[in-house]
Amino acid sequence: MISEEQQELVAAVRGLLAKRDARAGVRKAMDTDLGYDPQLWAQLCEQVGVAALAVPEEFGGFGAGLVESLLVIGELGRTLADVPMLGSAVLGVHAVLLSGDEEACARLLPEVAEGRRTLAVCWASGRGWDDFGVQAEGETLDGTAHYVLDGTVADTLIVVTGTGLFEVDPTADGVERHRVAAMDPSRALSEISFTATPAHRLGDADPAPIIERLHRVAWAAVAAEQVGAAEYCLEATVEYTKSRVQFGRAIGSFQALKHRMADMYVLAESAKSAALAAAFAVAEDAPSAAEDVWVARRQCSESFSTIAAETIQLHGGIAITWEHDAHLYFKRAHGDAELFGTPRRPAVRN
Incomplete structure (x- = not known):
């Protein structure tokens, strides 16, 4: 709670x-x-x-x-x-x-x-977040970071490489930024390329635990977003079925639709519980953090995708029009399912 x-x-x-x-x-x-x-x-x-x-x-x-x-x-x-x-x-x-x-x-x-400065974390390769898009040679960077949030407008770039974290001025030599087309038009993603770009190394700690921790923070954050979006989809669907009338009755009064919305509610509540558990576990760096994040990532992605699809189905033809928001939530659901990659299932504890 x-x-x-x-x-x-x-x-x-x-x-x-x-x-x-x-x-x-x-x-x-x-x-x-x-x-x-x-x-x-x-x-x-x-x-x-x-x-x-x-x-x-x-x-x-x-x-x-x-x-x-x-x-x-x-x-x-x-x-x-x-x-x-x-x-x-x-x-x-x-x-x-x-x-x-x-x-x-x-x-x-x-x-x-x-709120006067924004940061953009440059991390993934074209294959995803298990690989680094940028390599460091000393304090010089080369490569391309993909799927960067806020990348084209950020004031400072934080580049994650296999050898550490680096701070880069986006106006530095060799930096090229451009926005890329994404399935989810409501989320701006960018590609940022570095060619012999000078960078400032941040700290000298072992990067492996830092990167593992960043992954967990990212997965817990996406789970929280998925829960919020799923809850809104459920609320909007319930409200719509109360006002949409067919055969002289609000469609929300039909038992078959009640069952489907009840299933949506169960998914939303279970996702919320999993996301909160992951948030507290990661915040406290609890021994169960890896497992809690894995559960939240799986549960929240599946729940949001299912609820977004049901939202379109229960809204009927209006939901597939550009003017209705349902398709934006559907696209966000599929985009979030891939964002920051997927954690591996932790080993079973005895």
């Missing part, structure tokens, strides 16, 4: 998103260079402080932690608003913190906490 303060955070974010009509704003932002509503992001940072949640107090943040950040991501998932929360304020912040580079933390994170 989440605390009263965490519930208040959720309520504040949900209220602001409703006031801004963030769901409608997604369509307006999809074809812009940013890919998101900058005014919405500014308000979330200024009025709620979402970008400061994961940043420790000594670096200008609230020091609230990972769980609070993931609760915000869950609320953003309800609207599909693609503000730089996941890519910058969660994954980017944790990458910098895990590097152990105190100078970089003091220099970068205060502006991130204020």
Whole structure:
């Protein structure tokens, strides 16, 4: 269960998103260079402080932690608003913190906490997140990072390689950034290429545990987003079936549809439980974290995909039109199922 303060955070974010009509704003932002509503992001940072949640107090943040950040991501998932929360304020912040580079933390994170700087984590190869798209030779980078969130507009690039983490100025020599077409038009993904690009190494710690930790944070974050989106799909479907009339009755009164929506509810609730368990386990670095993240990744991906498909089915013909939001949730479900790859099943504990 989440605390009263965490519930208040959720309520504040949900209220602001409703006031801004963030769901409608997604369509307006999809074809812009940013890919998101900058005014919405500014308000979330200024009025709620979402970008400061994961940043420790000594670096200008609230020091609230990972769980609070993931609760915000869950609320953003309800609207599909693609503000730089996941890519910058969660994954980017944790990458910098895990590097152990105190100078970089003091220099970068205060502006991130204020919403004045965004980070983009450059990681995957064209084959996915199990491989590194960029290689380092000393402090020079070569290669291409794929599927980068906020990549074309980020103020600072954090590059993950097999030998460590590096900070790169996006205006540096040899950097080329461009947005790529994605199945999910509501999420901006980029490719960033580096050719003999100068970089600043972040810390000197062993990269293996840092990368493992980043993977778990990323998977837990996506699970939280999937839960928020799935809950909205369920609510929208129930509301629609109450108002859609056939044969003189609201279609929600038909037993067959009641059974299908009950199944959607069970999936949504089980996904929520799995996502919360993973969030707390990763935040506390619990011994069960690897297993909890694996369960959440599987359960939340399957639940959201099934609920999004049922949403289209139960809305009927209107759901396959461009004007209806159902297809955007369906596409997000399939995109999220691939985002950051899939964890391997941990060994069974005795």
